[in-house]
Amino acid sequence: MDMLLNGFMAVLMPENLIYLFGGVVIGLVMGAIPGLTATMAIALIIPMTYYITPTQSLIMLLAAYNAGTFGGSMSAILIATPGTPAAAATVADGFALAKQGKAVKAIKAALFASCFGCLFSSVMLVLVAQPVARYALKFGPAEYTVLMVFSLTIIASAAGRSMIKGLIGGCLGLLFGCVGMDAVFTSPRLTFGILKLSSGIDLMVLLIGALAFSELLKQVCNIRKTTNMPHLPAPSCKEDSQFTKDDLKLSWKHWFRSSVIGCVIGALPGLGPALACWVGYDAAKRSAKHPELFGKGAVEGIAGAEAANNAVCGANMIPLLSLGVPGDTGAAVLIGAFLVQGLTPGPLIFSESPQTVYNVYAGLIMCNVVLFFVVMSSYRLFAGVAKLEGSLIYPAVCVFCVVGVYALNRSLVDVWLMLFFAVIGFVLSKFEFPTVTMLIGFILSPIFERNARRALQLSFGEYSVFFRSPLCWAFWAITVISVVTILWGKRKHKTLQDGL
Amino acid sequence: MEQYASCFLAAFSLALYFLIIPWQIEFVEGANPSPRSFPETIALVLFALSVCLFVSGVYKSKREEQSVYSMSAEDVKLALFTMFVMAAYTFSLYHVPYIPATIAVLALLIWFYGQRKLWKLGLTALVLPPIIYQAFAVLLKMKLP
Numbered sequence A: 001m002d003m004l005l006n007g008f009m010a011v012l013m014p015e016n017l018i019y020l021f022g023g024v025v026i027g028l029v030m031g032a033i034p035g036l037t038a039t040m041a042i043a044l045i046i047p048m049t050y051y052i053t054p055t056q057s058l059i060m061l062l063a064a065y066n067a068g069t070f071g072g073s074m075s076a077i078l079i080a081t082p083g084t085p086a087a088a089a090t091v092a093d094g095f096a097l098a099k100q101g102k103a104v105k106a107i108k109a110a111l112f113a114s115c116f117g118c119l120f121s122s123v124m125l126v127l128v129a130q131p132v133a134r135y136a137l138k139f140g141p142a143e144y145t146v147l148m149v150f151s152l153t154i155i156a157s158a159a160g161r162s163m164i165k166g167l168i169g170g171c172l173g174l175l176f177g178c179v180g181m182d183a184v185f186t187s188p189r190l191t192f193g194i195l196k197l198s199s200g201i202d203l204m205v206l207l208i209g210a211l212a213f214s215e216l217l218k219q220v221c222n223i224r225k226t227t228n229m230p231h232l233p234a235p236s237c238k239e240d241s242q243f244t245k246d247d248l249k250l251s252w253k254h255w256f257r258s259s260v261i262g263c264v265i266g267a268l269p270g271l272g273p274a275l276a277c278w279v280g281y282d283a284a285k286r287s288a289k290h291p292e293l294f295g296k297g298a299v300e301g302i303a304g305a306e307a308a309n310n311a312v313c314g315a316n317m318i319p320l321l322s323l324g325v326p327g328d329t330g331a332a333v334l335i336g337a338f339l340v341q342g343l344t345p346g347p348l349i350f351s352e353s354p355q356t357v358y359n360v361y362a363g364l365i366m367c368n369v370v371l372f373f374v375v376m377s378s379y380r381l382f383a384g385v386a387k388l389e390g391s392l393i394y395p396a397v398c399v400f401c402v403v404g405v406y407a408l409n410r411s412l413v414d415v416w417l418m419l420f421f422a423v424i425g426f427v428l429s430k431f432e433f434p435t436v437t438m439l440i441g442f443i444l445s446p447i448f449e450r451n452a453r454r455a456l457q458l459s460f461g462e463y464s465v466f467f468r469s470p471l472c473w474a475f476w477a478i479t480v481i482s483v484v485t486i487l488w489g490k491r492k493h494k495t496l497q498d499g500l
Numbered sequence B: 001m002e003q004y005a006s007c008f009l010a011a012f013s014l015a016l017y018f019l020i021i022p023w024q025i026e027f028v029e030g031a032n033p034s035p036r037s038f039p040e041t042i043a044l045v046l047f048a049l050s051v052c053l054f055v056s057g058v059y060k061s062k063r064e065e066q067s068v069y070s071m072s073a074e075d076v077k078l079a080l081f082t083m084f085v086m087a088a089y090t091f092s093l094y095h096v097p098y099i100p101a102t103i104a105v106l107a108l109l110i111w112f113y114g115q116r117k118l119w120k121l122g123l124t125a126l127v128l129p130p131i132i133y134q135a136f137a138v139l140l141k142m143k144l145p
Helices: A002-011 A014-032 A038-049 A054-079 A090-099 A103-136 A141-151 A153-158 A163-177 A195-199 A203-221 A245-267 A272-287 A299-315 A317-323 A329-340 A354-386 A390-409 A412-430 A435-458 A463-467 A470-499 B002-024 B037-062 B073-092 B098-112 B118-139
Strands: none
Touching: A002 A014, A002 A054, A002 A354, A014 A038, A014 A054, A014 A354, A038 A054, A038 A203, A038 A329, A038 A390, A054 A090, A054 A103, A054 A299, A054 A329, A054 A354, A090 A103, A090 A299, A103 A245, A103 A299, A103 A317, A103 A354, A141 A153, A141 A435, A141 A463, A141 A470, A153 A470, A163 A412, A163 A435, A163 B037, A195 A412, A203 A329, A203 A390, A203 A412, A203 A435, A203 B073, A245 A272, A245 A299, A245 A317, A272 A299, A299 A317, A317 A329, A317 A354, A329 A435, A390 A412, A390 B073, A390 B098, A390 B118, A412 A435, A412 B073, A435 A463, A435 B037, A463 A470, B002 B037, B073 B098, B098 B118
């Protein structure tokens, strides 16, 4: 408890609060611009965090992640275009309310639900992460290897429509992770004589190239296909812009239910906020007194979807901090931020830098407070942000990607590598191979290989080492359950999208 | 189209297993697992997956579920132009200072992406590079090219 209080003290220091505020603003703006996701916001912010303290860096990124997830609903409500996939379920009721002149009410409903969802999951994170991490310290290399297999099940979730293509992306990521010096024999692997590659491919180079820049190239292709933005009517009375007591009565149960749903989905690797919003929305619709109003401007619909998707932000830090396993792609990118700061997410982080972890907890909780005040004071601006022209935004992001990658090692070779991965990412995504799975494979590759080799060396090459301990068997069982759950989640997601 | 992709991937995985890995990764005698083990396993899995992709492509084409890929000439033109400009920009950074190179690239891209309001083009191209420069070079104390 003392450490958490110290965490709050640290976060509330003006120099840290500025970064928290900056993260919220950048996340909101990027989330509100259709095509730029919360994950992309983190990827583009990481280069700005190389030279700041771990606490400042992590609270800024978490704030951007949380605010980016919420920012997507601003454009969902104001221009009927979800800024992020997590805001897809908010479009129906949010935009319906906006068309009735109740855009401000819809934004407030989304904001209250989002803040509640993230606060709820942050409390769960504080309560659950450390006990799980304490248990995880008992794992040996064999257990860790099977745990990494379990983590690779995220690929099944991020794979999009074709599991095979997702797995191919994952394999390419695992392969890129092999580039560099061999950890045991210190011989170069797949470096093609390029000295720079002997230290391996930097995560940030691959991340910005394959995820952010390739996504940008995709968006650029559609830049000339502009759509007319809808004109929203002005509120007819004062109540149209207020979140009233009646709205609160209608919403609070959905906040709780959807927060629990979001926490469960966030804590399981691979499911993510895009599914959470639909499951939360569906649960709200099923339990509502007037389900027929859903899709026509029901505040409960917004409450259900928004509480669920933002609850994922805190909850997916549970597997990340306690096991080193990313909960979804946003959390996978956050691993990069931890590594840049010299921290390795996983059970050891609680003994190596416990105060940083508690600062992260406090930052996650405080970012909701900052998000609340920022949105309440600036929501009118976001109609303009959501309508910013791509012809101005995308070139700016292009040059920012270059300077961000250059900043990593002050090397233009990194920029060339980033462009190489951008081409790979663009071609893969054009053929519907999800680039996110490549990133996940790349992140997990060294941990997976290191532990697998260590386990095999200790057992003199016996592959049965991965089936010896009860813990290994438990992880194999969880892996199977995870794959089944993800496949179920995909089917459910598709059914809900088709049905709602 | 999926069949072509799978053939390319199968060829790549075979090249990886038989050519690239033996050429690029030293063989260590008696090592178990050796530095080659993990990449070789990946190559084999990649080959198996490309076979699966081929089969699913054939199955889909029979059921007429094959995806229609949006690789129009216009798409390729815009993406290629962006990549070409960014490559030229990166190359220019070896010789030209950051701010003028960035102003030129921004103006070119903004124009090419269809922005014809000169004040918007000029404002973005002229204001943004000094801001980025200030943020990185002054605030974060980093030296830009």
